Amino acid sequence: KNQVEQSPQSLIILEGKNCTLQCNYTVSPFSNLRWYKQDTGRGPVSLTIMTFSENTKSNGRYTATLDADTKQSSLHITASQLSDSASYICVVSAKTGNTPLVFGKGTRLSVIA
Amino acid sequence: DAGVIQSPRHEVTEMGQEVTLRCKPISGHNSLFWYRQTMMRGLELLIYFNNNVPIDDSGMPEDRFSAKMPNASFSTLKIQPSEPRDSAVYFCASTHREPYEQYFGPGTRLTVT
Numbered sequence: 180k181n182q183v184e185q186s187p188q189s190l191i192i193l194e195g196k197n198c199t200l201q202c203n204y205t206v207s208p209f210s211n212l213r214w215y216k217q218d219t220g221r222g223p224v225s226l227t228i229m230t231f232s233e234n235t236k237s238n239g240r241y242t243a244t245l246d247a248d249t250k251q252s253s254l255h256i257t258a259s260q261l262s263d264s265a266s267y268i269c270v271v272s273a274k275t276g277n278t279p280l281v282f283g284k285g286t287r288l289s290v291i292a
Numbered sequence: 293d294a295g296v297i298q299s300p301r302h303e304v305t306e307m308g309q310e311v312t313l314r315c316k317p318i319s320g321h322n323s324l325f326w327y328r329q330t331m332m333r334g335l336e337l338l339i340y341f342n343n344n345v346p347i348d349d350s351g352m353p354e355d356r357f358s359a360k361m362p363n364a365s366f367s368t369l370k371i372q373p374s375e376p377r378d379s380a381v382y383f384c385a386s387t388h389r390e391p392y393e394q395y396f397g398p399g400t401r402l403t404v405t
Contacts, residue, residue: 211392222296222383222396223335268335284334 181206183271183283191289196259200286202252202269210272214243214254217266217285226254226267259290296397298384304403310372313400316365317386325394326359326369327383335383341367374404 183204192198204212211230215223227236227243229252235244240257256263269283297316305311317324325340339349344361352359356375361367371378381401385394 213393220399222385222399224396225393228393280337282335282337 181271181273181281183269183281185267185269185283185286187286188284189287189289191291192259194259194261194290194292198256198259198288200254200256200267200269200288202254202283204250204252204269204271204281204283206250206271206273206281208274209247209250210274212243212245212252212272213270214241214252215268215270217268219265223268256288259288261290261292264288264290296384296386296395298382298397298400300400301398302401302403304405305374306405307375308373309404310370311374311378311402311404313369313382313384313402315367315369315384315397317367317384318388318395319365321386321388321395322364323387324361324367325385325387326367327385327396328380329383329399330380338369371402374402376404378402379404 186201211228213228214226216226217223226238226241229236229245231247242255245252254267266285266287268285271281296318299314323342326338327335328338329335336351338351339359340347341361357371359369379402381399383396383399385396387394
């Protein structure tokens with residue numbers, strides 16, 4: 180069964196600190212993996228998209244890594260800001276099957292002063 | 293571009309009533325997706341269209357749900373009759389080239405009492 184598991188479910192960090200969010204998936208065959216940021220009351224916004232051949236991709240203070248062998252991805256946030264408080268959702272696309280996208284349930288990040 | 297537009301932003305209705313949610317995708321995008329988000333289940337894909345044609349509706353929970361895309365600039369998601377368990381935030385997203393970066397609308401928060 181295609182699944183995406185994220186950890187931790189929630190995280191509280193101090194402003195300025197770094198953090199890493201994890202995503203493990205069992206989706207096969209793999210097409211691409213995305214990280215989305217969702218602010219409260221808003222729709223998700225894409226942070227990164229990585230295909231099989233990409234190991235890392237950055238978007239400002241956000242850096243995503245992908246290990247296609249172990250089927251793991253991480254999202255690292257550097258020098259966190261209060262505005263980073265949001266839910267971060269990992270989404271994996273399968274190449275076949277009726278479901279093109281498999282969603283994780285997200286990690287709720289709270290950055291406090 | 294104004295982005296993906298959804299209406300209404302909030303809907304409160306009584307059980308048994310018909311509910312129609314509307315979406316206007318970004319101009320030029322040829323794929324449109326309807327999602328439902330709840331705390332318990334996270335984001336779930338309900339149905340998606342390519343060039344106005346429904347490609348995969350396996351996520352539509354029941355026959356009470358139906359979706360149409362009469363043209364490239366408009367789609368509706370209808371629930372008839374509505375039930376309290378349909379209460380959720382419904383997102384519409386569009387993309388120029390599926391399944392790459394999707395742009396989400398602000399969502400419609402539906403409450404069925």
